[in-house]
Amino acid sequence: MSVLERERRHTSGVYPKRDVELVRGRGARLWDADGHEYVDCAAGHGVAALGHAHPKLTQAIATQARLLVTCPETYPNDRRATYAARLSDVLPGSPERVFLCNSGAEAVEAALKFARLSTGRTGVVAAKRGFHGRTLGALSATWDRKYREPFAPLVPGFSHVVYDDLDAMEAAIDDETACVLIEIVQGEGGVHPGSAEYFAGLRRLCDERGALLAVDEVQTGFGRTGRLFACEHHELVPDLICLGKAIGGGVPMGAAGIGPRVADLPVGAHGSTFGGNPLACAAAGAVLDVLAEDRLPERASVIGAWLLDRLRALDSPLIRDVRGLGLMAAVELRTRSTPYLRKLLGARVLALPAGPTGIRFLPPLVIRREELSFAVDALARVLAEEA
C-alpha cells in the first residue's frame, strides 16, 4: 500500500490530500520520495519562515532535546523565562505578559477567554472573510460558512462585519463587546490588507467603548509582511495579540501577548499541558535570533515587493487582481483556483488557496529570487495552458 493509501485509511479523512509524498526540505526547496525537487511557496501554511532544516533552528532543537523537552509551566524553566521575556520585548507595545500555547487556534482561544475575564462581557466582533482557527471559540470568530455550519450552534455573542469598514464596526461594538478580533491582513480570506485609518479607528473605538482590541497575527507575525509584526505598519498597539505558525519555525507553538489594559488573570483561569515547553521555547528563540541576524523582515519587504511586481506583470485574462504585503501575496483568478494549484504542483511549485479563487504565496522568508522566479514562470505557464 502506498503512503497516500495508508494515510487515507488511517488518518481522520478531514484533509484534502495531494498525491506528493514530501520527505525532505532545505531552505525553500522540498523533495518528494521519488527525488523530485519542488519550490516551496507554502512553507507548511506559512510556518517555515526560516526555510526547512535551518542549521541554527536544528541545532537549538537538538541541544534542548538533550537537556529537557517537557516542563509544564507550574515549574519555572530558564528556557521559557528567557523566551517569554524576549517575546514580550519585541511585541508591539512590549506587553509584559505572554501566554504560551501550541497553535494559532489556541492563541485565539486564550485571547477570547482573557477578554471575557477582563471585561466581564461576552460579545466578540470579528470580520467577514476573517479566519481564526477551527476550535469552537476560534471557529465562532471565523467567517466562512463552510467551516461553521456543520458545527452549529457555535459560541453565542459573535458578530461579523465588513472588513476595513469603520462605520460597520462602529455600529457593531456595544457595551456587551468584550473584544474586537481582527487580522491586519486577512490571510485565508484572500490576502486583503486593512488600511491605516481602519486600525487607528478601531483602536479609538475600542478605547471609547471599553472593549479590548485583539489582533490575530497568527499568519502575519514574525516577519511575513515585511515588519516583525504587521501591527508595526500602522503603529498599532493591540491589547491582545495572537501568534502561531512561524513562531517556532515548525515546532508547534502559539502565544498570546497580553497588554496592560487586560486585567490580572487569576491563577488557574487557563492553562495547557504543553504550553511553553522548553523545546518549543528553544526553537522560538532561534527563530527570533535568525529573523534579527539575517534581517528577514526587511528581506521579506524587498523581495515581496519584487514578487508583487512580477505577479502584476503577468498577462493573463484569468487574473482579476494581485494583492499582497511583504512575502504574503495572492493572485485572484476569475475562476476557482484549485485546478491551477494542482497544475502548479505538477510544475513542482507548492502554493496555497486564498478564498475560493485565490492562489496564495507564503514562501519561507529566505527564498531566493531565482526560486520565486521559477514559481512565477510556472504560474504563467499554468495559466496560459488553460486560457
Ligand SMILES: Cc1ncc(COP(=O)(O)O)c(C=O)c1O
Ligand atoms: C489568521 C489565522 N488565525 C488562526 C489560525 C489558526 O491557526 P492553527 O491552524 O495553528 O490553529 C490561522 C491558520 O491558518 C490563521 O491564518
